[in-house]
Amino acid sequence: MLRSDTFKSTAFRLALIFSGLFFVTFVVAGFLAYRIISTDLHDRLDLTLNETFDVIASSYGDADVEDLIGTVQTYAAATRDHDRVFYLEDASGQVLAGNVTTAPADPGLSMISGSAFGLDTDARYRAFSGVIGGNTMVVGSSYEETDELGGLALSSFAWAGVIASAIAVAAGLILARAVRTRMNAIGGTMDRVGQGELTARIALRGTGDDIDILSGQVNAALDRLSALVEGMRQVSVDIAHDLKTPLNRLSIIIEGALEKAERGELNSAELVQAQNEAGRINATFEALLRIAQLESGARRERFTEVSLSSVLSTLAEAYEEVAIENGQTLSLSTETGDAAIVRGDRDLLTQLFANLIENAIRHAKGGTAIGMYVHRRNGTVSARVVDDGPGIPKDESEKVFRRLYRLEKSRSTEGTGLGLSMVKAIADLHGASITLSSANPGLAVTITFPATNGPKP
Structure with a gap:
C-alpha cells in the first residue's frame, strides 16, 4: 500500500508531469501521423483512380466502343461489395456498363456519397470522371479503407500514449519509494546527530549518483x-x-x-x-x-602577493644568532628566487615560519642543524623547515595541532602549546596544506601554497 508521502515526493510529481507530457506528445504525434497518412492515402487513391481510368481508356484505341464496354464490365465484375464503382454512359445518357445505375457527371476528381451512385449507403467515395470518345466514364473507390487506416494510426498513438503514461507513473512510484527510502536514511542520520550522536554517518551506496554525492x-x-x-x-x-x-x-x-x-x-x-x-x-x-x-577567515582582505623567499630570508637573518647562541645552525636554501610568490598576509606568514623556527630551536639540542627550503613545483610553492633533532612520534603528528597540546606531559618547560595551532590556523587561512614527516632523524614540516605569477611585493 502506498504511503501518502509517496504522492507528495518530488520524484512522483515529476513522474506525473512527464507522463502528462508523454501523453500529450503521443496525441499530437498521433494526430500529425494521422494527417500525414490520410493525405498520403488520399494522394495514392487519386493516383490509382487516374491510372485505372487511363488503362480502361486505352481499350478504346481503335474507337471500338465494344472493347471499352467489355473492359468496364470486367473491372466491375471483379469488384465486391461496391468497394470500387465503374460507370459508362454514351452521349445520350444511356448506361452502357458498370456496377452502378447512375453517377454524377462533374469532370475530374471529386468526393461523392454512395447515394449519388444509387447505392443504399452514405459511405464516401473518391471518383474520377472523364470523357472517352463522346462517352462519359466514372471510376470511383470507397474511402472506407482509407478512413480505417487513418483511424487505426490515430488510436495506436493514443493507446501508446496511455501505456507510456502508465509506465511513467509506475516508474515514478518506484523511483519515489527508492528516493524516499534514501532520504529517510539521511533524515534519520541527521536526527541522530541532532540528538547528540555526532559519530552517526549516512551510509553510501557507492553508485556515484547525486544522492550519494x-x-x-x-x-x-x-x-x-x-x-x-x-x-x-x-x-x-x-x-x-x-x-x-x-x-x-x-x-x-x-x-x-x-x-x-x-x-x-x-x-x-x-x-x-x-x-x-x-x-x-x-x-x-x-x-x-x-x-x-x-x-573565522578574518584578515583575508589584507592579502597581497608575498615572496616566501623574502619572508624566509628575513627570518633567517633574525634567528641566525639565536640558533648560534643555542649551539645550533640555521640555513636557507631556495630554488625559486622571486618566483616563490603566494597570495597572503605577510605578517601572518612571517609569524607562521617564525613559530616553526622557534619550535625547532626550543625543542632541539645543541648541535642541531635547522634548514629552510623553498621550491616551486606544478603550480604550487612549498616551504620546508627541517631539523635533525628528536622529531615528533608518528602517533602524535595529528595531535600537535590541537590547542594547548604539548608533547611534554609534565609541562615543566615554558610554552603554551599554541605554536603549531597558530601555524595550522594561518596555513588554513591561506588555503595551504601542512605536512609533518620524519627527517630521519628529526622533523620536516612542509607548507604547500597555491602559487601566483604576480610580481614580488
Whole structure:
C-alpha cells in the first residue's frame, strides 16, 4: 500500500508531469501521423483512380466502343461489395456498363456519397470522371479503407500514449519509494546527530549518483562538525588543565605578597612574579582569540602577493644568532628566487615560519642543524623547515595541532602549546596544506601554497 508521502515526493510529481507530457506528445504525434497518412492515402487513391481510368481508356484505341464496354464490365465484375464503382454512359445518357445505375457527371476528381451512385449507403467515395470518345466514364473507390487506416494510426498513438503514461507513473512510484527510502536514511542520520550522536554517518551506496554525492558532502560536514565539537571539548579541558597550575601559582604568589605586606616587609619581588604570571595567562588567552579570529577567515582582505623567499630570508637573518647562541645552525636554501610568490598576509606568514623556527630551536639540542627550503613545483610553492633533532612520534603528528597540546606531559618547560595551532590556523587561512614527516632523524614540516605569477611585493 502506498504511503501518502509517496504522492507528495518530488520524484512522483515529476513522474506525473512527464507522463502528462508523454501523453500529450503521443496525441499530437498521433494526430500529425494521422494527417500525414490520410493525405498520403488520399494522394495514392487519386493516383490509382487516374491510372485505372487511363488503362480502361486505352481499350478504346481503335474507337471500338465494344472493347471499352467489355473492359468496364470486367473491372466491375471483379469488384465486391461496391468497394470500387465503374460507370459508362454514351452521349445520350444511356448506361452502357458498370456496377452502378447512375453517377454524377462533374469532370475530374471529386468526393461523392454512395447515394449519388444509387447505392443504399452514405459511405464516401473518391471518383474520377472523364470523357472517352463522346462517352462519359466514372471510376470511383470507397474511402472506407482509407478512413480505417487513418483511424487505426490515430488510436495506436493514443493507446501508446496511455501505456507510456502508465509506465511513467509506475516508474515514478518506484523511483519515489527508492528516493524516499534514501532520504529517510539521511533524515534519520541527521536526527541522530541532532540528538547528540555526532559519530552517526549516512551510509553510501557507492553508485556515484547525486544522492550519494550529497550524502558524502553531508558526511564530510559532519566530520568537520564532530572534529570542531571535539576540538572545543578538548580546548575546554586543556584550558582548565593548563590554567589551573599558573592560576594556583599566581594565587600562592599573591598570598605570599599579602603576608609580607601584613608583616611590613617588602613584597615587590612577589608582585613582579605575579605580574609575569598574569602576563603569561593573558598571552595564552590572546593566542586563543587570535587563532579563533584566523579560523573565522578574518584578515583575508589584507592579502597581497608575498615572496616566501623574502619572508624566509628575513627570518633567517633574525634567528641566525639565536640558533648560534643555542649551539645550533640555521640555513636557507631556495630554488625559486622571486618566483616563490603566494597570495597572503605577510605578517601572518612571517609569524607562521617564525613559530616553526622557534619550535625547532626550543625543542632541539645543541648541535642541531635547522634548514629552510623553498621550491616551486606544478603550480604550487612549498616551504620546508627541517631539523635533525628528536622529531615528533608518528602517533602524535595529528595531535600537535590541537590547542594547548604539548608533547611534554609534565609541562615543566615554558610554552603554551599554541605554536603549531597558530601555524595550522594561518596555513588554513591561506588555503595551504601542512605536512609533518620524519627527517630521519628529526622533523620536516612542509607548507604547500597555491602559487601566483604576480610580481614580488
